[in-house]
Amino acid sequence: MQADDSMKKNxxxxxxxxxxxxxxxxTLKEVSEVLLSNLIMAGEIPAPTFKESKRVEFxxxxxxxxxxxxxxxxxxxxxVAILPGAEGKENILIVAHxxxxxxxxxxxxxxxxxxxxxxPGVGDNSLxxxxxxxxxxxxxxxxxTLDSNLILLAASRSLGRGDLExxxxxxxxxxxxxxxxxxxxxVQLGRLSYSSIGMIRGEISCTVPEEYDWSRFGSVxxxxxINEVINQILEIPIPKRPKTTxxxxxxxxxxxxxxxxxxxxxxxxxxxxxxDDMVHEIYQRIEDITADIxxxxxxxxxxxxxxxxxxxxxxxxxxxxxNVRSIMRSLRIKPRISPSxxxxxxxxxxxxxxxxxxxxxxxxxxxDRESIEIEPIFTxxxxxxxxxxxxxxGQCVDNK
Amino acid sequence: xxxxxxxxxxxxxxxSRFQNINDLIKEKEKQELxxxxxxxxxxxxxxxxxxxxxFKSELITKYPLLDEIAVIDSxxxxxxxxxxxxxxxxxxxAKEILPEVGAKKGKGENLWKxxxxxxxxxxxxxxxxxxxxxxxxxxxxxxxxxYRKTIQYVKAFYERPLTTSHGVRPSGGGRVxxxxxxxxxSLFFPELSALIQPLSGEYAVRRSLLEKIPFPIGYGVETSxxxxxxxxxxxxxxxxxxxxxxxxxxxxxxxxxRMAFGILQTVLSRMNSxxxxxxxxxLNHTLRQFQTDDNIFETVEHNILEEERPPMIEIPAYRxxxxxx
Numbered sequence: 056m057q058a059d060d061s062m063k064k065n066x067x068x069x070x071x072x073x074x075x076x077x078x079x080x081x082t083l084k085e086v087s088e089v090l091l092s093n094l095i096m097a098g099e100i101p102a103p104t105f106k107e108s109k110r111v112e113f114x115x116x117x118x119x120x121x122x123x124x125x126x127x128x129x130x131x132x133x134x135v136a137i138l139p140g141a142e143g144k145e146n147i148l149i150v151a152h153x154x155x156x157x158x159x160x161x162x163x164x165x166x167x168x169x170x171x172x173x174x175p176g177v178g179d180n181s182l183x184x185x186x187x188x189x190x191x192x193x194x195x196x197x198x199x200t201l202d203s204n205l206i207l208l209a210a211s212r213s214l215g216r217g218d219l220e221x222x223x224x225x226x227x228x229x230x231x232x233x234x235x236x237x238x239x240x241x242v243q244l245g246r247l248s249y250s251s252i253g254m255i256r257g258e259i260s261c262t263v264p265e266e267y268d269w270s271r272f273g274s275v276x277x278x279x280x281i282n283e284v285i286n287q288i289l290e291i292p293i294p295k296r297p298k299t300t301x302x303x304x305x306x307x308x309x310x311x312x313x314x315x316x317x318x319x320x321x322x323x324x325x326x327x328x329x330x331d332d333m334v335h336e337i338y339q340r341i342e343d344i345t346a347d348i349x350x351x352x353x354x355x356x357x358x359x360x361x362x363x364x365x366x367x368x369x370x371x372x373x374x375x376x377x378n379v380r381s382i383m384r385s386l387r388i389k390p391r392i393s394p395s396x397x398x399x400x401x402x403x404x405x406x407x408x409x410x411x412x413x414x415x416x417x418x419x420x421x422x423d424r425e426s427i428e429i430e431p432i433f434t435x436x437x438x439x440x441x442x443x444x445x446x447x448x449g450q451c452v453d454n455k
Numbered sequence: 456x457x458x459x460x461x462x463x464x465x466x467x468x469x470x471s472r473f474q475n476i477n478d479l480i481k482e483k484e485k486q487e488l489x490x491x492x493x494x495x496x497x498x499x500x501x502x503x504x505x506x507x508x509x510f511k512s513e514l515i516t517k518y519p520l521l522d523e524i525a526v527i528d529s530x531x532x533x534x535x536x537x538x539x540x541x542x543x544x545x546x547x548x549a550k551e552i553l554p555e556v557g558a559k560k561g562k563g564e565n566l567w568k569x570x571x572x573x574x575x576x577x578x579x580x581x582x583x584x585x586x587x588x589x590x591x592x593x594x595x596x597x598x599x600x601x602y603r604k605t606i607q608y609v610k611a612f613y614e615r616p617l618t619t620s621h622g623v624r625p626s627g628g629g630r631v632x633x634x635x636x637x638x639x640x641s642l643f644f645p646e647l648s649a650l651i652q653p654l655s656g657e658y659a660v661r662r663s664l665l666e667k668i669p670f671p672i673g674y675g676v677e678t679s680x681x682x683x684x685x686x687x688x689x690x691x692x693x694x695x696x697x698x699x700x701x702x703x704x705x706x707x708x709x710x711x712x713r714m715a716f717g718i719l720q721t722v723l724s725r726m727n728s729x730x731x732x733x734x735x736x737x738l739n740h741t742l743r744q745f746q747t748d749d750n751i752f753e754t755v756e757h758n759i760l761e762e763e764r765p766p767m768i769e770i771p772a773y774r775x776x777x778x779x780x
Contacts, residue, residue, distance in 0.1 A: 088511045088512040088543065089516055091508045092508050092509045092511075092513055099587065164702070165505065166502075167508060168500075168538065
């Protein structure tokens, strides 16, 4: 459907926006192949963290093709462009991360079926990127011209050791005032994150020194030492309030051969808590444990921090959150409200109200058979368009 | 040799030269041409959806370079036709096109019937099993036809240098090309040996030429096209475009043996009809391959008969449809 004149004027009232949503969903189906094409073409370009340049180049081509303004990259490899608003007095930032969990060696071929798209990283976050790239086309097709400028940011270096470097860099170095941020994740539809929990991600490495006495008896090797580290971390008391968890994400050691005594071991962990003090208290305890075990075992046990997040965010009752919940309710999307450890924390550090939304349903995430459903995408897009209209209409400002 | 090098220099392109699709569209409109994409299929449900989504989005919705996307199916037993239809392709069963001429099995049959069914002045043929599909597979082949009127037939080839040095490196086609087709061309049609990948399944052709050439329905269709176009119009009518990398299923050597058998039949019969060789004996159409079962050798026989469809222009229904007298 091409926009008729009556749709060119923006709708300001949430009830009016919600009323339009069923029509939007039907119209959005007409842009299906453009979105899926962007999803496939971007998603098939490998983009492990720090090696995202080819994917970013593709995204920039798409921004240029859409005749966006200021289409450019920066020192950390972000792709950014602006869809100018009718008035351009305010700015809304839409962000999706460009990096994936998969190395370049993984076959990134995506398969498309009538109801599904399957392949590594398709939901996390090729779909999010496809939405960013297709949004100018979507708004044009719906006949919507926002009053605010829409800043489209494909943010680099988000995952793992990237530690949200792209988004942090952009927010720290731009002089454009941003009224609200929306972080797009491919999955799951219904995701609503408006706060970030405190977090530290780190790695404990254990290395057996070269001068190790291999003739000594008893249990030997780095696995024994890392096991002792785990045992002692498990003895750290975890409070019920504030909610706190320690997650052991991965452990790696040994060569798989019987004849070899393992010389190194690596344990990756995450401390999460609603309280920043609690995160740091537990981190301090882990630091003490590693130092103590290093001293007693004679192994080199060291601790490295990959990333940190401060807790924070907007209130449940903030108009941004409230409006999203209303939009979801009208679309019969069941909200999955959860704190986030992703892009939100970069917004929080800059005191910008922001939320994270999911676009569709997905399965087998973090697996190379990851899949997303096509049909719910249109509901997810309608949800995003409605939110943009609400923000643009000034309905998501907290006047408290 | 200098003729071959001249042709290589002047009639070999890289897809990047045609990446400004708006310019292609202007040329197309100026010349008042229509362009059809034909994808022949047989059980391609895993890759067909992606091809259609990308071509439709990039070459119809966003840039109207193509006028139609058609899937001509040989009777798939999987969901190929449903998948293709669900993403907006026009889907046809080969046997339902021109039913009065009957149905034959083979990819060439689909390509031939597409001439009748599709409306384009240019028809682009793209295989359905390409995993890394990209719009360049289409615009890279159309470009030379739009920019040089003498070019009638554009063939794809696939190159991807492993390094960026400018040194000399070997280049060529697959196993059947290098072991059979290029040696044959070098012996009998030396200029055609300049085609880097004569067997590639991707090519774009003007209808005015397509309707005048016969179509072997099996493995020999690509080879016979090149020989026929060369004999009718010379090398100036042929061009080739580098489309970079193509990722597809790898074929077993035994399958390639069957392909080579079909191609050899076609080339021999062409040489016979062109008077290059004479007194060709009746050809045996059975290829024998072998397998062992518990150390006992067994013969596996394949009957491969390279039947041929006449030039489409000789079919009365086509002449009527096109308004030819």
